[in-house]
Amino acid sequence: MSTTASYTVPSEAPAKAAPPAKKAMHPATKSKIIMTVIGWTVSLLVFFPIFWMILTSFKTEVEAVQTPPSLFFHPTVENYAIVQERADYFRFAMNSVVVSLVSTIAALILAVPASYAMAFFPKPRTKDLMLWMLSTKMLPPVGVLVPMYLLWRDLNLLDTRTGLIIIYTLVNLPIVVWMLYTFFKEVPKDILEAGRMDGASPKQELWHLLMPLSLPGIASTALLAIILTWNEAFWSLNLATSQAAPLPTFIASFSSPEGLFWSKLSAASTMAVAPILIFGWMSQRQLVRGLTFGAVK
Amino acid sequence: MDKARFAIGAAGLTAALLATTAGAQAQTTLTIATVNNGDMVVMQKLSSAFEEQHPDIKLDWVVLEENVLRQRVTTDIATKGGQFDVMTIGTYETPIWAKQGWLVPFDNLPEGYAVDDILKPVREALTYEGKLYALPFYAESSMLFYRKDLFKEAGIEVPDQPKWDEVKGWADKLNKPGEEQYGICLRGKPGWGENMAFVTTLANTFGGRLFNEQWEPQLDSDAWKKAVTFYVDLLKEDGPPGASSNGFNENLALFSTGKCAMWVDATVAAGLLSNPANSQVADEVGFAKAPIASWPKGANWLWAWSLGVPATSDSVDAAKTFVEWATSKDYIKLVADKEGWVAAPPGTRESTYASQDYMKAAPFAEETLAAIQSADPVNTTEEPKPYSGVQYAGIPEFQGIGTMVGQMIAAALTGQMSVDQALQSAQSSTERTMRQAGYFDK
Numbered sequence: 212m213s214t215t216a217s218y219t220v221p222s223e224a225p226a227k228a229a230p231p232a233k234k235a236m237h238p239a240t241k242s243k244i245i246m247t248v249i250g251w252t253v254s255l256l257v258f259f260p261i262f263w264m265i266l267t268s269f270k271t272e273v274e275a276v277q278t279p280p281s282l283f284f285h286p287t288v289e290n291y292a293i294v295q296e297r298a299d300y301f302r303f304a305m306n307s308v309v310v311s312l313v314s315t316i317a318a319l320i321l322a323v324p325a326s327y328a329m330a331f332f333p334k335p336r337t338k339d340l341m342l343w344m345l346s347t348k349m350l351p352p353v354g355v356l357v358p359m360y361l362l363w364r365d366l367n368l369l370d371t372r373t374g375l376i377i378i379y380t381l382v383n384l385p386i387v388v389w390m391l392y393t394f395f396k397e398v399p400k401d402i403l404e405a406g407r408m409d410g411a412s413p414k415q416e417l418w419h420l421l422m423p424l425s426l427p428g429i430a431s432t433a434l435l436a437i438i439l440t441w442n443e444a445f446w447s448l449n450l451a452t453s454q455a456a457p458l459p460t461f462i463a464s465f466s467s468p469e470g471l472f473w474s475k476l477s478a479a480s481t482m483a484v485a486p487i488l489i490f491g492w493m494s495q496r497q498l499v500r501g502l503t504f505g506a507v508k
Numbered sequence: 509m510d511k512a513r514f515a516i517g518a519a520g521l522t523a524a525l526l527a528t529t530a531g532a533q534a535q536t537t538l539t540i541a542t543v544n545n546g547d548m549v550v551m552q553k554l555s556s557a558f559e560e561q562h563p564d565i566k567l568d569w570v571v572l573e574e575n576v577l578r579q580r581v582t583t584d585i586a587t588k589g590g591q592f593d594v595m596t597i598g599t600y601e602t603p604i605w606a607k608q609g610w611l612v613p614f615d616n617l618p619e620g621y622a623v624d625d626i627l628k629p630v631r632e633a634l635t636y637e638g639k640l641y642a643l644p645f646y647a648e649s650s651m652l653f654y655r656k657d658l659f660k661e662a663g664i665e666v667p668d669q670p671k672w673d674e675v676k677g678w679a680d681k682l683n684k685p686g687e688e689q690y691g692i693c694l695r696g697k698p699g700w701g702e703n704m705a706f707v708t709t710l711a712n713t714f715g716g717r718l719f720n721e722q723w724e725p726q727l728d729s730d731a732w733k734k735a736v737t738f739y740v741d742l743l744k745e746d747g748p749p750g751a752s753s754n755g756f757n758e759n760l761a762l763f764s765t766g767k768c769a770m771w772v773d774a775t776v777a778a779g780l781l782s783n784p785a786n787s788q789v790a791d792e793v794g795f796a797k798a799p800i801a802s803w804p805k806g807a808n809w810l811w812a813w814s815l816g817v818p819a820t821s822d823s824v825d826a827a828k829t830f831v832e833w834a835t836s837k838d839y840i841k842l843v844a845d846k847e848g849w850v851a852a853p854p855g856t857r858e859s860t861y862a863s864q865d866y867m868k869a870a871p872f873a874e875e876t877l878a879a880i881q882s883a884d885p886v887n888t889t890e891e892p893k894p895y896s897g898v899q900y901a902g903i904p905e906f907q908g909i910g911t912m913v914g915q916m917i918a919a920a921l922t923g924q925m926s927v928d929q930a931l932q933s934a935q936s937s938t939e940r941t942m943r944q945a946g947y948f949d950k
Contacts, residue, residue, distance in 0.1 A: 245655055276761035278688075297549065298571070317696055357587065364589050440921075448576055451581065452591045453539060453568050464571035467544045469756055469776050 240262045252326070258291045261484070268477035274311035275473040290478035300482055302459035308486075310372055311459055314379035315433050321380070325428070326391035327417050328447065331403065340368045344385040352382075363450055363497065368440045370452040379440045379451060386439070387432055393419065394428025434498050458483040530660070536826045537566045541581050543598040543813065544571050544781075547646045547853045550843055551834055551838065557842060558833050571673075576702075585610045590820040593827040597642055597816050599633035599885070600900055600907075605816070606636035612817040612824050613639040614831070621832055625857045629883050630812045633896075642816035643835040646693050647855030648776045649798075649879035650808045651872075656683055656794040670799040672713070672738065675770065679746035682769035684816050691746030693768035694739070697755035697820075698918040700910025705809055705899040705916055706772065711735040712806025717889040718901045723947035725938040727913060728931050731890075735801070736928045740920050752921045764788060772798055775879055778872030779850065795875040803890040809899035810883035812855065855880050878922060904944050909938050 269286035293301070328339050359378070360369075368374030398421060406420045422429065444459035451460060462483050466475040481485050491498070512661075548571070551600045555567050570582060570592070581595045585605060585732045597605070605611050619625050623631070623640070623658040630647045634640055652670055659666065664678055679691030695706045708718065716731030726732065743751045748762055756773060760780060763771045764787035769778070784790040798808035815834060833839060837859050843852050849869035852860055853878055860866055861877045895901035900910060913934040920930035942948065 273764065273788065277765055278767075297552070321703075344607070356583065360587050361590060364587060369589060369591055397797065432726055448572070449580060452541075453570050456570075460572075463573045463576055464544055466573035468574035469545050469760075469774065470780055471761060472544070 221390060225317060248485075259442065261488075264477045264484075265481050267474055268481045270474050272471035272474050277473060277479070281289065290474045291482070292481065293475055294479045298461055298464060298479075300461065301458060303458050303483075304486065306455055307374075307441055307457040307483075308454070310375045310379060311437045313372075314376045314383065314440050315436040317376065317380040318383045318436055319429065319433060322384060322387040322391050322432075323416065323422070326388050327397050329388075330395035331400065344388060348385050354418050356449060369450060370455050372455045374450055375447060375455055375457070378446050379443065382443070382446070383436045383439060387436055390432040390435070391425075391429065394425045394432070397428075399426050425496065430494075431498045431500070434494055438487060438491065512917040531611060535564055535566055536671050536823045537568050538567045538593040538823060538827055538830055539591065540576060540594040540596075540815075540830075541572065541584075541592045542594075543574050543577050545776075545813070545814075548596070550847055550851055550853075551645065551839075554839075554842055554846060555834075557831060558925060561833075562826075562829065563645045565830065567830070584670040585818050585820070588820045588847055590818075592818060593821040593823050594831060595816050595818055596813055598814065599812050599932045600817060600897065602634045602642045602814060603636040603896070604904055606641040609642040610819055612819055612821070612828065613641055614643060614828065615639050617832065618803075621836060622857075622859070625638060625837065625859050626752070627856060627858060627877075627880055629810055629880060629885065630856060633810060633812060633885050642814035644812040644814045644856045645835050646853040647810070647812035647880055648676065648774045649810055649855070649876070649883045650706070650773060651775050651778070651798050651875055651879050652796040653763060653771045653773070653777060653781060654678075654739065654794045654796065655682075655766075655769050655792050657787060657792045659794065664798050666794060669797050669804075669875070669927065670781065670908055672710075672799045672801045675799045676742055676746075679742065683746040684706075685749075688766055688767055690748040691750055692742060692772075693754065693762050694743055694751065695755055695759065696743060696747075696751040696774060696918060696921055697753055697758070698914035699755070700900065700907050700914060702755045702914060703917055704851070704910045704914040707736065707739060707914075708899045709807050709809050710739055710801075712889055712898065713799075713801045713803050715801075715890040717891055717893045719894060719942075721892055721894050721940055723894060725935055726936060726943060732733070732931055733927060736931060737919065738801075738916075740927055743921060774809075775872070775876040776854065778876060779854070779870065782850075782871060789828075789901060790895055793841045795872045797875065797879065805890075806888035807885065808879045809883055811899075813816045854933050892917075905941055909941055912937055913939075 266282075268290055269288065270281075271289075271443055272415040273289060274281060274284050298385045329341065330354055363374050363378075364370050366374075368377065402424065403416055403420055406416050411419065442459070444463070447457050448463060451457065462476070462479050488489075552569050552571075555569075555632045559567060559752070561563065577596065578601075581597065582601075583589065584591045585595070600685050602611070617640075625791070627647065630644050631640065634642045634644060650677070652666075654666060658677070659682075662678075662681055664681070667674075673903060675692065682689065683691030695703045697703055711717075711732050714731045714735035716725050716729055716735055720726055747865070748754070754762070756777070759768065759771055759773060760777055762768050763777075764781055766789050778795055780792050781787045781793045787793070795900070806828065815831040817824055817831060818858060821827050835856065838858060840852050840857065840860055844865065846861075849863070849866045850872075852866055854860070854870070854873070861873060867873050883898055885898055885902075887945075888898050893901075894901060897906075900906050916925070916930040916934040916937075920927045
C-alpha cells in the first residue's frame with residue numbers, strides 16, 4: 212500500500228491547493244536497489260584481490276612493494292616476458308587442462324550411478340554412508356601425505372598425469388556425489404516411475420530420463436569440479452615434479468625466499484587463472500542455473 | 509604397389525622410432541629441485557653451457573618456493589621416492605641427511621675442482637664425518653645495513669664492530685614514524701628460518717645458548733630473557749608497524765624504499781640493496797659487522813644453499829658431474845663473463861674474493877667475506893653447547909622446535925603475552941619435545 216494514499220487535507224484548514232506530494236519509492240524498488248548495492252559491493256570485494264593481482268603484474272618489483280601502493284604508474288609487460296622465459300607456461304597449462312577435464316569426467320562416471328542409487332533406492336545406512344564419504348574431506352591432506360606418497364611411489368604414479376587424475380578424482384568424488392545427490396532428489400519420482408511402468412531398465416531410466424532432466428545440475432557440478440581441480444595446489448606440488456606439473460606448481464616457482472618477487476608472481480598467477488576465469492565467465496549462466504536448480508519448483 | 513609402399517613406409521617409421529628411442533636412452537635426464545633466488549635463476553640460464561659440454565645429459569629444473577621445496581625434498585628423500593637427482597639443501601639438512609645415509613658423498617672430487625678454495629666455515633658446515641655431502645653454490649652470513657645519508661646527517665660514525673646498545677641509541681635517534689622512517693627493521697615473522705635465525709644469534713651474543721651439554725633447553729635463562737626483552741623493546745620503540753609479519757623480503761622492501769635507517773639480516777641482501785633497479789637507496793647503503801652484546805661470538809649466522817645428490821638417484825655420476833660444474837671456479841668465471849662480476853655467487857670460494865674485478869664490482873664483498881669467515885658453527889656460545897650451528901641446532905627436532913619458539917616470540921612482540929610468559933611456554937614445550945625424542949629422561 213502506498214503511503215500517499217491516506218494523505219488528507221485537514222477539514223479546518225483554508226481551502227488551498229495542497230503542495231504536490233513527493234512520490235515515495237515503492238518498497239519493492241527500494242529493496243531491489245539495496246540488494247543491487249549489496250550485490251555489487253560483495254562482488255567488488257571478492258574481485259578486488261584478482262584486480263590487484265592483475266594490476267601488480269604490470270608494475271616493476273619496486274612499485275609492487277611501495278607503500279602506499281600506487282594506482283597510477285607506467286605499466287610494463289616485462290614480468291610476463293620474464294615468466295615465459297623462465298618457465299614453459301604451455302606445458303603446465305596443458306597438464307592442468309588434461310588433469311582437470313579427465314578427473315572431472317572420471318568423477319562423474321563414478322558419481323552419477325552412485326548418487327542415483329542413493330537418491331532413489333535409499334537404504335537405512337545411506338545417510339551414514341554419505342556422511343562418511345564427506346568426512347574424508349575433513350582430514351587435512353598433509354595427514355595422509357606420506358602413505359599416499361609411498362603408494363604412488365610403489366605404483367610408479369609419481370609425476371604422472373595418471374597419478375594426478377586418480378588423486379583429483381578421489382578428492383572431488385565426495386563433493387560431486389553430494390551435489391548430484393541433491394540435484395537428483397529434486398527430480399520428481401513419478402517421472403522415473405512412469406518410465407519404469409513403460410518398461411525402462413535402470414540403465415535406460417538413468418540415461419534417458421534422469422540425466423536429461425538434471426543436466427543443468429550435472430553441468431554445474433562438472434564446472435565446479437574443474438575449477439576445484441584447476442586451483443588445487445597441495446597434491447600437485449607434492450605428487451608432480453616436472454613432467455605432469457600443472458599450473459599451481461608454475462605459480463609456486465615464482466615465490467622467492469630472498470628477493471622481491473611480487474610482480475613476477477602476480478604475472479604468473481594472472482597467466483594461471485586467466486583460462487579458468489574466462490571459462491567460468493563463459494559458463495556462468497549454466498553454473499548459476501545449475502546451482503539454483505530445483506530452488507523454485 | 510601400394511602395399512609395397514606401405515611396407516617400406518612402415519619399416520622406415522619403425523627404424524626412425526627405434527633410433528629415437530635409442531637416442532633417448534643414451535641421454536640422461538637430471539631432475540634438479542631448486543629454490544627461486546637470483547643465483548639459481550642465473551644458473552638455470554647458464555646451464556645450457558653445461559648441456560653443450562655434456563650432450564648426453566639433459567637438465568630438467570623444478571623450481572619451488574623455499575618451504576615447499578623443503579617439504580617436497582624431505583618427503584622424497586625420506587620415502588626414497590627417487591624423484592630428484594640433485595637437491596638444493598642447506599647447511600642444516602646436509603649433516604642430518606648424511607648421517608641417515610640419504611646423500612652421496614663427494615669424496616673423489618677432481619683436483620681441478622679445488623675443494624680447499626671453498627671457504628672453511630662453509631666447507632665444514634657441509635661436512636659429516638670428514639666427507640663433503642653437498643657443494644655450496646652460494647653462502648651467506650648476517651650483517652648490519654644502514655643508511656649512510658641519514659647517519660651522516662645525524663652525525664653518527666659506525667665503528668668497525670658495532671654494539672647492540674649503540675644500535676639502540678642510533679635507532680632512537682633516527683626513528684621518525686611521522687615521516688615513515690623507522691629506526692630499525694628486523695625479522696619478526698615466526699619460523700625457524702625466519703625470526704629464529706635472527707633471535708638465536710642475538711641470544712648467542714647476549715651469552716645464551718639453545719641447549720646445555722645435557723640437551724636441556726635454556727630458553728628461560730637470563731641471557732635469553734635479556735636478549736628477547738631487548739629485541740621486543742627495540743622493535744616496539746623503533747621498528748615499523750606490524751613488525752611481527754616481516755621476514756627477509758618484507759624488510760628488503762621496506763629498506764629498499766627508504767623506510768628503514770638500519771637492518772640486520774642476510775649478507776645476500778647487500779647485492780639486492782645496491783642494485784638501483786630494485787632499490788631506491790642503492791647509493792646510500794652502508795655495511796657493517798653484525799652488532800654484538802656481551803659475548804663477541806655467534807652474532808652472525810652461517811647458511812649455504814648447496815647442491816646434494818640423493819642416494820636414490822639413478823644417475824649419481826651425471827648428477828655429481830653437474831654439481832661439480834655448478835659450484836666450480838669455472839662456473840663463477842662464466843657468471844662473471846655473462847652477467848658481470850656483481851652477479852657472481854657470493855660466499856663460497858676464496859678465489860672469488862681474490863679477484864680484483866669482484867672486489868671492485870661488489871662494494872660489500874669485504875664485509876661479506878669477514879662475516880662468513882667469522883661464523884663458526886661449533887664455537888659460538890659463551891657456555892659450551894652440544895650442537896653444531898650458529899642460528900639453529902643441527903638436530904632433526906629443531907625445525908619443529910624453532911618454529912614453535914618463533915611463534916612464542918612473535919606473540920611477545922605483538923603483546924599477546926609477556927616475554928617471560930613466551931619464554932616459559934617455549935621452554936616447557938621444547939623440554940617436552942626433547943624428552944619425547946629421548947634426549948633426556950627427567
